[in-house]
Amino acid sequence: MKSDISTVKNIKARSSIMSEKVKRNIIGWLLMLPGCICFIVFVIQPIIVGAYMSFFETQGFEAVKFVGLQNYKDVITDSLFLKSILNSAKYCFWSVLIGGFTPLIIATMLNEVVRGKTFFRFATYFPCIIPGIVTSIMWKILFQPDANGFLNMILGKFGIEPLQWLQNPSMTIPLIVFTMTWAAFGSTTLIYLASLQSIDNSLYEAAEIDGAGFFNKIRYVTFPHVSGMLKMLLLLQIMGVFKVFQEPLAMTGGGPNNASTSIMLTAYNYAFSYMQVGRSTALGMIIAVILCGFSIVYFKITGEKKQRSEVE
Amino acid sequence: MARNGLISNINYKKTSNKVIYWTMIALLILVAVICILPVVWVLVSSLKSLDEFYSVPPTLWPKSFHFEAIPELFRQYDFIKLYWNTIKLCAGSIVFSIVINGFMGYSLSKLHVKGGAIVFSIVLATYMIPTTVCMAPVYKNIISFPVLGINLLNTNWPMWLMAGANAYFVILYKSFFNSLPSSLLEAAKLDGCGDFGAFIHVVAPLSKPIIATTAIMSFSGAWGDFFWPYMVLKDVDVQTIMVKIYAMQGNTSIGINTLLLAITFSIIPPAIVFVIFQKQIMNGFTMSGIKG
Numbered sequence: 082m083k084s085d086i087s088t089v090k091n092i093k094a095r096s097s098i099m100s101e102k103v104k105r106n107i108i109g110w111l112l113m114l115p116g117c118i119c120f121i122v123f124v125i126q127p128i129i130v131g132a133y134m135s136f137f138e139t140q141g142f143e144a145v146k147f148v149g150l151q152n153y154k155d156v157i158t159d160s161l162f163l164k165s166i167l168n169s170a171k172y173c174f175w176s177v178l179i180g181g182f183t184p185l186i187i188a189t190m191l192n193e194v195v196r197g198k199t200f201f202r203f204a205t206y207f208p209c210i211i212p213g214i215v216t217s218i219m220w221k222i223l224f225q226p227d228a229n230g231f232l233n234m235i236l237g238k239f240g241i242e243p244l245q246w247l248q249n250p251s252m253t254i255p256l257i258v259f260t261m262t263w264a265a266f267g268s269t270t271l272i273y274l275a276s277l278q279s280i281d282n283s284l285y286e287a288a289e290i291d292g293a294g295f296f297n298k299i300r301y302v303t304f305p306h307v308s309g310m311l312k313m314l315l316l317l318q319i320m321g322v323f324k325v326f327q328e329p330l331a332m333t334g335g336g337p338n339n340a341s342t343s344i345m346l347t348a349y350n351y352a353f354s355y356m357q358v359g360r361s362t363a364l365g366m367i368i369a370v371i372l373c374g375f376s377i378v379y380f381k382i383t384g385e386k387k388q389r390s391e392v393e
Numbered sequence: 394m395a396r397n398g399l400i401s402n403i404n405y406k407k408t409s410n411k412v413i414y415w416t417m418i419a420l421l422i423l424v425a426v427i428c429i430l431p432v433v434w435v436l437v438s439s440l441k442s443l444d445e446f447y448s449v450p451p452t453l454w455p456k457s458f459h460f461e462a463i464p465e466l467f468r469q470y471d472f473i474k475l476y477w478n479t480i481k482l483c484a485g486s487i488v489f490s491i492v493i494n495g496f497m498g499y500s501l502s503k504l505h506v507k508g509g510a511i512v513f514s515i516v517l518a519t520y521m522i523p524t525t526v527c528m529a530p531v532y533k534n535i536i537s538f539p540v541l542g543i544n545l546l547n548t549n550w551p552m553w554l555m556a557g558a559n560a561y562f563v564i565l566y567k568s569f570f571n572s573l574p575s576s577l578l579e580a581a582k583l584d585g586c587g588d589f590g591a592f593i594h595v596v597a598p599l600s601k602p603i604i605a606t607t608a609i610m611s612f613s614g615a616w617g618d619f620f621w622p623y624m625v626l627k628d629v630d631v632q633t634i635m636v637k638i639y640a641m642q643g644n645t646s647i648g649i650n651t652l653l654l655a656i657t658f659s660i661i662p663p664a665i666v667f668v669i670f671q672k673q674i675m676n677g678f679t680m681s682g683i684k685g
Contacts, residue, residue, distance in 0.1 A: 108588055109506030116497035117512065119489075119557035122539055124519045127530035134530065142533040187424060190417040192398050204425035206674075210667045211432065212617025214635050215656055218642045222649065223431055229451040231434055237451070263427070271675065277398070285398060295413055298399050324523050327619055331639065345525055352529040353624075365526045376521040 128369065135363040142358055152363035156351075162364070164339050165347045171254045172322045172343065179255070180262040181315050187266070188273035189303060202274075206267040216264040217331035221247065224256060224332075247333055250340035257328050257341055269314060273307060280306050313382055320375045323368050344368055432660070439653035446649055459650075466654050470637065476662075478626075479616060479633040482549050486556040486615035487608050493557035495604070498566025499596065503578065513567070520560035525620065535625060547628040552621055556614075562607055569603045570596070605673045609666065616663050634659045 135152050137144035156162050191201055208216065223231040224246035233243040247253050284302050293301060326345035329335050335342035335350075342350075344364065352361035404410045434453070438446075440462060441455040466472060497516075501509050524531055535551045536544050545551050573596065581591040619635045626632050632640075638655050641647050667674065 105504050105588070106506050109500040109504035109509065112496040112500040112504070113506065113509075113512060115493045116557060116563065119493060119554050120516065120519065120560075122534055123524055123531055123551075123555050123558050124522070125515065126539065127524070127527035127534060128522070130530040130533070131527035142529060142536075187421070189399075190421055193400055193414065193417055194421065201421050201425060204428045207428050207432070210613065210663045211660055212613075212619070212635060212663065214617065214619040214639060215659055218638060218652075219431065219435055219656055221642070222653070223434075229447055231431065231438075231453075234451045234453055267428075280398070282398070285401065289401070289404070295399055295404075295410060303399065320521060324525070326525060331642070349525075349528060352532075358529045361529050362527065365528070369522055369526045372521050372526070373518075376518070379521065380517070 131362040131365050131369075134359055135366050137359055139357070139359040141356070144359075148359070152359040153367075156360050156363050156367070159360075161339065161342070161347055161350075162344075165342050165344045168254065168340070168342060169322055169325075169344055172258060172325055173319055175255045175258040176261065176318055176322055177315060179258050180266065181318050183262060184266045184269035184314075185273050185307065185311060188270045188277055189299070191270065191274055192277045202271070205270050208263050209265065209267040211264065213264060213327060214331055217260060217328050220256075220260040220263070221332045247341075248337055250337050253333055253337065253341040257325075257332055260332065261325070261328055272314070273310065276307055276310055277303065309382070313379065316375060316379050316382065320372060320379070323371055435653050436657050439650060439657045441650050443648040443650050462650065462654055466651060466658070470641075470655065472634075472655075472658060474630075475632065475634045475637055478631055479635075482552055482618070482622065482633055483612050483615040485549050485553040486618075487611050489553045490556040490559050490562055490611040491604055491607055494559050494562035494607075495566050495600070497563050499570050499592070501563070502567045502570035503573075503575065503596075513563075516560050516563050519558075520564065524555060524558075528624075532624060546625055547631050548625070549631075551625050552615070552618060555621065556611060559611075562611075565607065566603065569600070573599060602673070602676065605670070606676060609670050609673055612666060613663055 134144045136147060136149060138146040138148045138151075187205060191198065191205065194201055211219070225231070225233070226243065226245050226248050227233065228237060228243050230243070230246070232246065236242070236244065245252070247256055280302065285298055288298050288302050323344060325343040326349065329341045329343055329346050330349070333341045335346050345368065348361050348364040348368065351357045351364060400410050400414055405414065437455060440458040440460060441452075442457065442459055445452060445456060497512075500506055501513050506512075536546055538545055577595055577599075578591050581595045582588075586594055617635060618633075619639065622633050623636050623639060626636055634655075638652070638659055641652050641655055
């Protein structure tokens with residue numbers, strides 16, 4: 082009996098070694114299958130279908146007639162497209178200016194605080210716990226243009242006349258970017274802070290011995306340490322501009338007079354307000370190509386960084 | 394108190410550095426005010442009466458608090474149902490994002506599947522492209538799911554399945570599993586565990602921190618998720634809080650105090666989660682910080 086069991090075990094063991102790879106592959110693919118289905122249905126297939134539909138005249142969500150590059154021509158010559166490209170440049174400028182450096186500056190200051198660090202860290206992160214759409218609606222209310230709006234009330238305390246805020250076409254994009262920054266800078270700050278805390282203190286001491294003051298220490302120790310991360314996060318920030326959508330939708334609807342419309346909002350309007358799905362997908366393709374370009378740069382930078390840290 | 398970083402204990406004795414230090418503190422206080430005050434104003438003002446909102450001169454701090462507005466809000470807009478709908482959406486998103494992305498990351502990292510490298514590079518490529526780029530084709534797939542032809546409008550399935558296609562989580566899980574030594578798995582197998590047993594007894598317990606982090610991330614993502622719920626959940630019976638609030642702000646007949654009160658109640662649950670899981674949330678940042 083005993084020997085029987087052991088031979089069975091032996092055979093099992095041998096066959097399991099032989100089929101180990103096959104088994105592993107089967108299990109592996111079974112584990113990946115649900116993920117693959119999700120990615121295919123909601124990411125990959127839509128991109129392929131979108132690329133296909135962008136060359137067709139559409140009726141509802143069906144492609145009906147091949148029209149070549151007509152959709153692309155229509156989109157590019159549409160004044161709305163020019164407006165949203167121009168706005169994207171504005172979004173880009175303001176989001177780098179307001180959102181790009183603020184987190185690093187605040188993280189640098191946070192890293193110096195001796196007492197109350199927990200409070201300041203909490204305060205910085207606090208806006209991040211508020212859902213995005215709620216943030217947009219909340220700030221829309223705070224920016225209320227009449228005298229009873231929150232910000233106008235505060236200005237009123239200083240004797241300043243009420244401002245138009247979002248209703249003022251030249252202020253609307255900076256204010257939307259401000260809102261987006263307010264909502265998101267906390268998490269970026271904490272990422273920077275984690276990096277700053279990993280700076281070896283002896284570097285600062287060494288710089289001090291070499292006679293470096295406060296600002297020189299920032300320049301020669303802090304900045305080189307975070308510059309790689311800054312580059313990456315700035316790039317993500319710029320890429321984020323092409324995804325701006327929810328904020329203008331909720332805060333201004335793209336107005337006043339399309340002053341704050343973004344590319345993505347235009348794509349949404351093509352598809353769901355004007356029912357021109359072909360144009361929407363054409364514009365989506367243009368955005369996807371732009372984002373791909375940035376992604377390649379992004380992965381190049383992160384790849385370089387990894388290699389560097391491996392060498393180190 | 395030990396000072397590290399830019400200003401050390403010795404530096405601090407110099408007046409110029411003291412000035413810099415206290416300027417920084419002042420700036421940080423200003424930042425803290427900008428971060429917290431607007432929300433406090435919303436919380437407080439949500440209990441103002443509508444008349445007071447439009448009174449002249451305007452009041453920053455309410456004269457009287459109208460707590461009776463809370464049961465009124467819950468009754469009129471059926472907040473219990475809104476909460477329930479949102480919780481269902483969140484729970485499903487958490488489960489789907491952890492199980493599906495976690496399995497995918499595990500398989501890509503530890504099982505050396507044939508074709509795994511290609512799958513991973515496709516996942517990486519999609520990392521930067523949001524689902525809104527091709528919103529029309531995605532919407533088409535929602536109203537008629539490929540192959541099955543089922544209409545998923547007014548169900549949570551589209552959001553749940555999208556949670557399963559989270560490239561960031563796949564990358565996070567893969568790099569986490571990469572950091573687990575393979576010898577640990579081999580040891581478990583020598584002890585008589587199968588592949589599955591090793592996963593349950595060794596990998597799963599070790600993964601607790603990353604599961605906690607991703608669970609919280611996907612909770613706050615799903616709680617605040619707006620666009621796809623807005624597109625999919627058209628029926629009043631299935632709407633989430635975010636969709637409802639967006640609808641409320643577009644409806645001019647709803648008083649601003651009611652809107653602010655609804656906003657207050659949409660913030661409370663994620664705030665509670667934040668307070669409870671602060672440590673895990675902060676860990677998440679250190680994790681992504683090191684990775685980035």
